[in-house]
Each structure stands twice: as structure tokens, then as C-alpha cells.
Amino acid sequence: MRLAILGIRGIPANYGGFETFAEELAPRLAERGHDVTVYGRSNALSWHGSHYRGVRLVVLPTIATKHLDTPVHTQLACLHAISQRYEVVLVCNAANALFTGALRLAGVPVVLNVDGIERLRKKWGRVGRGWYQMSEYLATKIPTAIVADAGVIQDYYRERWHKASVMIPYGASTERPCGASALEPYGLQPRGYILVVARLEPENNVDLVVRAFSRVNTDLRLVVVGDAPYASEYKQRLVQLAARDPRVITTGFLYGTAYRELQSNAYAYVQAASVGGTSPALLEGMALCGCVVANGTVQNLEVMGGEGRAFELDSEESLVERLQQLADSPEEADSCRAGARARVEAVYSWEAVTDAYEGLFCSVARCEHGPA
Numbered sequence: 001m002r003l004a005i006l007g008i009r010g011i012p013a014n015y016g017g018f019e020t021f022a023e024e025l026a027p028r029l030a031e032r033g034h035d036v037t038v039y040g041r042s043n044a045l046s047w048h049g050s051h052y053r054g055v056r057l058v059v060l061p062t063i064a065t066k067h068l069d070t071p072v073h074t075q076l077a078c079l080h081a082i083s084q085r086y087e088v089v090l091v092c093n094a095a096n097a098l099f100t101g102a103l104r105l106a107g108v109p110v111v112l113n114v115d116g117i118e119r120l121r122k123k124w125g126r127v128g129r130g131w132y133q134m135s136e137y138l139a140t141k142i143p144t145a146i147v148a149d150a151g152v153i154q155d156y157y158r159e160r161w162h163k164a165s166v167m168i169p170y171g172a173s174t175e176r177p178c179g180a181s182a183l184e185p186y187g188l189q190p191r192g193y194i195l196v197v198a199r200l201e202p203e204n205n206v207d208l209v210v211r212a213f214s215r216v217n218t219d220l221r222l223v224v225v226g227d228a229p230y231a232s233e234y235k236q237r238l239v240q241l242a243a244r245d246p247r248v249i250t251t252g253f254l255y256g257t258a259y260r261e262l263q264s265n266a267y268a269y270v271q272a273a274s275v276g277g278t279s280p281a282l283l284e285g286m287a288l289c290g291c292v293v294a295n296g297t298v299q300n301l302e303v304m305g306g307e308g309r310a311f312e313l314d315s316e317e318s319l320v321e322r323l324q325q326l327a328d329s330p331e332e333a334d335s336c337r338a339g340a341r342a343r344v345e346a347v348y349s350w351e352a353v354t355d356a357y358e359g360l361f362c363s364v365a366r367c368e369h370g371p372a
Helices: 017-031 069-082 093-104 126-139 151-161 181-188 206-213 232-244 256-264 278-289 298-304 315-327 330-347 350-369
Strands: 002-007 035-041 055-060 089-091 110-113 145-148 193-197 221-225 248-252 268-271 293-297 309-311
Touching: 002 017, 002 069, 017 055, 017 089, 017 278, 017 350, 035 069, 055 069, 055 350, 069 089, 069 093, 089 093, 089 350, 093 110, 093 126, 110 181, 110 350, 126 206, 126 221, 145 151, 145 350, 151 298, 181 256, 193 206, 193 256, 206 221, 206 232, 206 315, 221 256, 232 248, 256 278, 268 278, 268 315, 278 293, 278 298, 278 330, 293 298, 298 309, 309 315, 315 330
Parallel strands: 002 035, 002 089, 035 055, 089 110, 110 145, 193 221, 193 268, 221 248, 268 293, 293 309
Antiparallel strands: none
């Protein structure tokens, strides 16, 4: 099939979960013989080739502001896609639901991955929350099919909007890199640090992790991987908070081998976000580090499936207790690892995710165009 993925910053990934998702899914589809195109933003990519790992890249301009970046680029990508005779287009992010209308009017089947309940994110003001509220409704009306990446999101769309969705989780790979050279610039040792990975936005609660860690009696360090282009005020407060504890290291965004080495060699991984569906970083923490401590949201508990350790919802006291327990007991940390990795291999492999999307694409293409 001729397939396209849009609604993201592009690949190779250098920002967030959707970009990593596209970088994992698109090449696997291309390896299976599909003609795959991924749309990217001119302000977000450093890759200058026309193809990446067998995937055609189309780079289009955008307006790089908090509220216009995604909608402007997605609208342009949808208009461009109409002329390309794709058999199915995968659009990421419920906020893009409105723009899928042009594709549907042109007879192009559209699968929309709605992500989490984005209107709950603290970074959005009244306009942003209103847009997401409208987009959730439009997501149930315009696309050919919608995908939820977690059971809790599937339940939400069924109960709130009376709309069935296809549940396809995010994926992760348990293949661990051999080296640890990425640790050297930060003076880190394997199993000598606790890791947190997140966009530096309020609902991801990185400040909660830093405050809790500062109260833990340990020689371990805390490594914060992440950044945010449109949350400068929160990021500045976080940098000031981290500077109070010399054990805390901030790295900015990291991807590829360096990121995987940091995950693989961490003593423990902390997932503190309170909003979203399946967390890519949590899955990667389970797959590579193995010992995870997660905020006790329904979606995080769903992903862990009884593996790892949860702390009470948004509770600093509970997180301090969990981190101190793990810091004091390497045996307990080690006991977490095998089960977490086994769960990822059984439920969240990228090959299984690709199988599910490939089947869905075939299904919606047949419904729209009839059998080949």
C-alpha cells in the first residue's frame, strides 16, 4: 500500500513520543514492502536526505509558535497528501482531527491516533483546552477509524463520546546497547543514577521528582532527560530547583544510542506524568532499565501490569518513600528487572504494534476502496 504518516515533527526523531513511534513504525512497514511517506516540519529536522531507512520524507514549512506549529503544518501536509494518491493516511494527535476533513472529502481513508486526553495538560489555556475538546468530538466524526494507545483512552472515548476505537499500544524494544560511553560526559557510572525522561511541562511532574529525590539519602544521582520549546517559565523554575542539589544532572533532549545507553544503565527509572495514554518513556524504562517507579495513574498501572513500583497519585511523600526503599535495597531493584522486560516483550513489541497497524490499514483501505 501507499501509506503516509503526518501530524508529527518528522523523523529521525528529535522531540517526543509520536516522532519515535513514526521512526519505529514507518521503516518496519517499508521493510514489509509498503510505500511509506512521513511528513516533517522544516523547523524541526536536521536530516537533509529525501529518504530515511527506506521511508520517503516530505518536509513542509510551519509557523513555529506554541499554538500554530502543529495545526499549520498538519493542514499543509493534508493538502499535499491529497495529490499523492495514498491508500491510507495515519494522522497523529487528536488536535489534528479537523484537518483530516480535507483528506476524507478527497476519498482518502484516515486513521487518527488520538493520543491521551490532551485538554487536561496544564500548558493549555482556555483556547487550547477548547480546541482539544472540539477535536475529541471531531475525532469521532471525521476519520475512518481512531486508535487509542491505552485501554483507559479507549474507555474514555467509548464512555464520553460513545465511539468505538481500535486499541493498539505503543511499542518498545528490549534490545540493550552494549556500551556506556554516553555516561562519560556526565561523570556517571552504570547503576549509579536514577533517570527521569519527559518534556519539561507541568503535568509531567519533573519538579515533583527533583523535590522528592532531594530528600532521599543516597549517593545515587538523578539524571533529567528532556526539554520543552514552549514552556520556558516552568523550565526555568525547574533548572533553579535542580541547581539546589549537586546530585541532579540535566541533559536536554537525547535520542538514539545515547538515550538508550542512559536508560539501559540506570539504577531505576521514574515516570511521574499524570496525563496521557501509554507513556513511551515508561515502556522504554521497563524494557531497558527494568526497575521502574511510576505515578499511580490508571494508564501507568495498565502499562506496568503489576511490574515495578507505583507511588500514590502525585504524592511527593509516597515517591520519597519508594525511592528510598529502592536506594536502600539493590536486591529489590534487581528483582524488578526481569518481569518488566518480559512484559514488554509479551505485550509491547514493535513487531506486534506493526502487525496491528498493518492489519488496520488493510481493513480501512478495503472498506473505502473495496477489494483489490
